Amino acid sequence: MATTLKGATWRPPEEVTREQCLAESEAVLAMPDIPLKEHEDLFRIQAVGLEWDIGAQIYEPEDPAKICIGADGKKVGVYLLSGGDGDFKTMAPVARLLAGKFGMKVATMTYPGRLYLDDPSRHWPGDTINPDGTIRTPIWLTGEHITPDQYEVITDTSIRERYGTRTVLHAIPGTVFWDRLAGWPAAFEEGGKQTMARNFPEDEYSIFVHGHSTGGPFVFMLSQRVPNIAGVMAVENSAFGFINEAKLAKIGSLGEIGDFEKVVTETKRTDPFYELYIRTWRDKARYVGPEKLGQDGPIALMRLPMVIEEVMERWEAAKMQPQFKCEYTVSTNIEPSLEAGARATAERMGLNEADTAALVRQFLGYGRELKGPDAKPVPPVLFCVSKDSRDHGVASYKSLVMPLYAEMNPAPKTSLVHFQAGVHSYWLPEEGLPAGIAPAVAKLWFDAVTGGYSMAD
Numbered sequence: 315m316a317t318t319l320k321g322a323t324w325r326p327p328e329e330v331t332r333e334q335c336l337a338e339s340e341a342v343l344a345m346p347d348i349p350l351k352e353h354e355d356l357f358r359i360q361a362v363g364l365e366w367d368i369g370a371q372i373y374e375p376e377d378p379a380k381i382c383i384g385a386d387g388k389k390v391g392v393y394l395l396s397g398g399d400g401d402f403k404t405m406a407p408v409a410r411l412l413a414g415k416f417g418m419k420v421a422t423m424t425y426p427g428r429l430y431l432d433d434p435s436r437h438w439p440g441d442t443i444n445p446d447g448t449i450r451t452p453i454w455l456t457g458e459h460i461t462p463d464q465y466e467v468i469t470d471t472s473i474r475e476r477y478g479t480r481t482v483l484h485a486i487p488g489t490v491f492w493d494r495l496a497g498w499p500a501a502f503e504e505g506g507k508q509t510m511a512r513n514f515p516e517d518e519y520s521i522f523v524h525g526h527s528t529g530g531p532f533v534f535m536l537s538q539r540v541p542n543i544a545g546v547m548a549v550e551n552s553a554f555g556f557i558n559e560a561k562l563a564k565i566g567s568l569g570e571i572g573d574f575e576k577v578v579t580e581t582k583r584t585d586p587f588y589e590l591y592i593r594t595w596r597d598k599a600r601y602v603g604p605e606k607l608g609q610d611g612p613i614a615l616m617r618l619p620m621v622i623e624e625v626m627e628r629w630e631a632a633k634m635q636p637q638f639k640c641e642y643t644v645s646t647n648i649e650p651s652l653e654a655g656a657r658a659t660a661e662r663m664g665l666n667e668a669d670t671a672a673l674v675r676q677f678l679g680y681g682r683e684l685k686g687p688d689a690k691p692v693p694p695v696l697f698c699v700s701k702d703s704r705d706h707g708v709a710s711y712k713s714l715v716m717p718l719y720a721e722m723n724p725a726p727k728t729s730l731v732h733f734q735a736g737v738h739s740y741w742l743p744e745e746g747l748p749a750g751i752a753p754a755v756a757k758l759w760f761d762a763v764t765g766g767y768s769m770a771d
Contacts, residue, residue: 324385324765326696326729326758335735335754336746342753345415349376354436355421355512356429361504362497362673363663367456368505369429369436371402372513373413373420382417384520385766386544391514392759393506393536393543394422397527398641399593401428401436403634405526407741407749411756418763421513426501427452427494428636437634442592443481449592450638451483454494454501464489465590478596485588487658495588496658499644499680506536510543520544522763524551527705527738531555531645535680538690545768547759549698550706550738555647555681557718559583561710562646585642587655593637595629601704602628605737608702609744647681683722694727694768695719698758700736700751708732727767731758 330338355370375381382390392412396404401424409420430438431453442450449467451460465483473480485491514521521543525533530552537543552558559582585591602625606614614621643651656677660670683692697716699706711730719728735744736751743750762768 323769324761324767326731326762326767328731330731330733330751330754330758332701332734335733335751338754338757339747339749339751342411342415342757343749347414348380348417350374350410350413351376355509357508357512359501359504359508361501362659364454364493364497364501366426366454366498366501366505367429367431368423368426368501368509369402369431370421370423370509370513371406371409373409373422375413375417375419380417381419382760382763384544384763385769386520388520388542389514389518390418390763391510391519391521392418392420392547393510393514393521393523393533394420395506395523395525395529395533396422396424397529398425398639398645399528399597399637400635401425401430403436408524408752408756411749411752412759415753416756416760418760419513419519421509423506423509425641426498426505427454429453430636431456438636441633442594442637449481449483450636451491451590452494452636452638454498458490460491460494464491468589477600480596481592481594483590483592484586485590487588492588492658493662495590495640496655496662498640499652499655499677500659502532503535503539503680506532507540510536510540514542516542520763520768522547522759522768524548526550527552528639528641528645531558531681532641534683534692535644537693538684541690543693545693545762546695547698547762548695549755550700550703550740551697552645552705553715553718554683555644557715558645559647559681560718561714583642583646583648585640585648585651587640587643587651587658589640591639591642593639595625597637598628598632599625601738604704605702608737644680649678649681652677652680685723691724692719692722692726696729696731696758696762696767698731698733698755700738700740701732701734702737704738706738729767 352373355372359366384390394405402422405422409422412418413420430436465485468482468484470480470482485495522545523533523543524547534554537546653674656674660673716728733751741750741752
């Protein structure tokens with residue numbers, strides 16, 4: 315069990331060298347395992363006049379006395395969220411490290427519609443786009459399925475430089491698919507709040523949240539809406555949607571490779587609320603390429619057949635997860651689409667003008683921090699960046715992301731830690747690091763929560 319350091323003011327390092335990553339990985343993996351119990355918490359909620367099934371996977375010590383105690387004297391709870399294409403299985407390696415080595419209780423929530431409710435294994439069958447032309451679609455409620463007559467299939471090459479050729483589905487107005495795509499942000503908010511209330515009671519737990527990649531804007535949104543969220547552990551964790559919107563406009567369509575920013579200009583994303591992006595092997599390729607460039611340099615292109623094989627191997631392993639996305643409206647703050655989704659939802663619900671305006675304000679609030687005297691302040695944030703990240707570069711954090719947090723009122727405590735190893739999916743193995751930099755990340759989180767990083771200086 316963690317030593318309680320009440321009132322301590324632990325300071326994060328600016329850099330974790332590769333040698334430190336290797337040493338901490340070895341030390342953490344050698345720690346004795348805490349016996350765990352793992353179970354699914356599946357429950358039904360009501361949001362915007364519809365029912366939704368929400369699932370979370372819970373990891374906790376079998377012996378309650380082994381639960382980690384933070385610097386504030388409360389039990390440590392961790393809420394993990396994958397990027398929008400994944401489910402609880404994405405974050406399982408991180409969850410098991412936090413619970414099994416450091417005694418934190420962890421809830422890994424799956425986005426509404428991403429849990430494969432048709433089978434207890436929760437493994438999605440087949441591929442996202444199958445040889446017979448069938449396409450994988452969300453399951454927001456047990457027994458409810460989106461049929462091909464509810465959408466139009468679109469081939470999109472408008473951002474081919476970044477994504478390749480994309481397949482997207484456009485929901486047809488008046489269908490269940492249309493209604494679900496319009497209203498799901500409210501279901502996510504309610505599902506996140508209930509997941510934490512069910513598993514981390516306010517009088518017992520301080521909660522630390524982490525949203526990998528696209529999950530970042532969603533945990534930042536929740537951070538002001540759940541009273542006992544005490545901090546954001548933001549390794550490869552994108553910022554609020556409006557900050558990502560500004561970052562995209564600055565960096566351009568090819569994104570970042572390390573600290574090098576491309577100058578190809580991209581305006582803002584314009585994805586409509588009724589669009590579902592169907593991922594393919596191309597989405598693995600757009601990460602493997604920059605990772606190989608960072609790890610091996612341009613010589614990686616001389617091994618292109620092997621790189622392509624690795625892309626396909628990663629895709630084969632990932633197909634059991636949902637691999638479709640509609641989160642861009644929140645994650646990049648597409649306000650016209652958020653408003654349109656809110657108005658479509660209000661129309662379905664028969665709301666009057668005042669209630670419609672309130673729902674629009676609710677949806678537009680998902681991409682920005684809450685402001686005003688009654689708003690909970692954004693809690694302390696510990697940003698962390700991997701060496702060979704495709705999307706998260708130190709330069710943009712220092713020049714854009716952290717200055718925008720500093721402009722908030724009140725401004726949250728923020729720090730930036732640069733790991734000199736690892737990739738965007740920071741639990742992936744690399745030479746000398748069988749669990750990637752995840753053990754070193756878990757150790758950093760443990761030091762932060764027991765060392766008082768979330769407490770006032």
